[in-house]
Amino acid sequence: MPERPVSEIRTVACIGAGVIGAGWAAYFLARGLRVRAWDPAPDAEDKLRRVIDAAWPALTELGLADGADPHAIALFPTAAEAVSGSGFVQESAPEDLDLKRALLAELADAAAAAGPDVVVASSTSGYPMTDMATDATDPSRLVVGHPFNPPYLIPLVEVVGGEQTAAWATARAAAFYRHIGKSVIEMDQELPGFIANRLQEAIWREALHMVAAGEATPEEIDRSITDGPGLRWPVHGPCLTFHLAGGEGGMAHMLDHFGPSLQSPWTRLEAPELTRELRDDMVAGAEVSAGGRPMAELVAERDRAVIAVRRAVQEARAAGAGHS
């Protein structure tokens, strides 16, 4: 199939203009793209405008692409009209499986009419595309492109196809997101909740259990993260964090030393058996995350980052207090 380079995509259709859809629109505009939007809500245009205007100062500070224009967006009366003339489609409708099925079937047809290489990416938080694509005549161009709120600031996008998605469509979605500056994880299997939401949901469910059992308040839970491990996570993810917790011995020492605590009732989630294979996979994986850097360098990086992050958050909070 003859594909145009993703750099030639000039116009994106945003289907759905809630918090996520409008956030995507703001990001696409900041990357210098034009946006064709559709949303059945009567106040959709106002909501879109509000989100884009609120996001634009942040996007300007992060750096706009040449020709970026917050007004290069138009709302159309039907989804098909929004898709027509677009080079990429981002669907961000409510998380309702029946609604997604019908909408994605319509979008697949409209995208095929718009061009042979036009991909439809769904912002779904957790539905596998195989389940969402059941009504489509040709589901080959339907992929998941799952962002994080707000899509105009958080770089991560998880890309994964369904059983009937064509390999070119998944690859093209990933290439397009990377081209516009996103951090893409391409998954090769449909895992409910993908990766980041599974991790986030594990925290969330444990938090709900703790509140339900009267063990902690939401405020304590929030502060335990913002003033605790949350300060490390923007620089080192959970695996690299535990690599550092092992001191000079790194992940290997951590697992050999704290392995038994996996049997402790420290969360309602049972741990897997720490087999030799899992231990070795974690040790090797920590080395990949560390990029071969020695422990002292990782510690120095974490310290610099935590200091800068603490200061950044303090200033962001103080700026707000000054306005209110």
Place this chain on the structure above:
Amino acid sequence: MPERPVSEIRTVACIGAGVIGAGWAAYFLARGLRVRAWDPAPDAEDKLRRVIDAAWPALTELGLADGADPHAIALFPTAAEAVSGSGFVQESAPEDLDLKRALLAELADAAAAAGPDVVVASSTSGYPMTDMATDATDPSRLVVGHPFNPPYLIPLVEVVGGEQTAAWATARAAAFYRHIGKSVIEMDQELPGFIANRLQEAIWREALHMVAAGEATPEEIDRSITDGPGLRWPVHGPCLTFHLAGGEGGMAHMLDHFGPSLQSPWTRLEAPELTRELRDDMVAGAEVSAGGRPMAELVAERDRAVIAVRRAVQEARAAGAGHS
């Protein structure tokens, strides 16, 4: 019992000089305190020195107390000698229950001899004090004071007593930590893993399951956090994050809209039943975390913080790349 104000504590005993104990020592020194340390390892002095010297630039950047001196530390041949002459005791021995029991019994006696208001706080990652205090003749001054790695940069300390801990001891530990600038959560019950480690452990266990099942690599797991939800957690914890995810409707809309996804297999951890009571507790709790601020202000705060955090992390990484 006549207590001296915590501001009159001038000397802290650091028992154990591993990653956590040495990190505590660096923090106490930066707050202008003197440290009396003990550790049975033959290279303890070298390790302490290395950690303190590595931490000092970071601590200097965050601001030192008057009279802070990185050399105001001495190593003693026994734990009892280190505790003698100290106004507070921080125990950071390895996570071995038998070892903790014997050591805390000894420290309780030594602390009582050092002064009637001298508290012994344990850095344990998860043992309840009731289980650790079994060998102590008088466990009334034994509390948990659980820090996060590195203790010289992460503000959170979780404080909780055992069944036989005196109320004055828990309150005094909390007051001392607050006095030296820590963010303290005082828990009124002994929950294994306390609060933050339960949440962190929920992520960690889900991550181990995913690696064991071949669903994601450690590198993907790390990046899904650093480039995803990890960017929000230094400013808004998990509850406030979901409050914002609900748009104008906040936590109430989020729970009513995404409640059904709690039944989805998005993590191996089963969710609690979303009762009306739990829903209302979460909604009220989000309001407390939000401090009564309107949604637009919270969104603006998050955006400022995420931008500043992204920039801070980029600079911290670039500074390291420049050195290597």
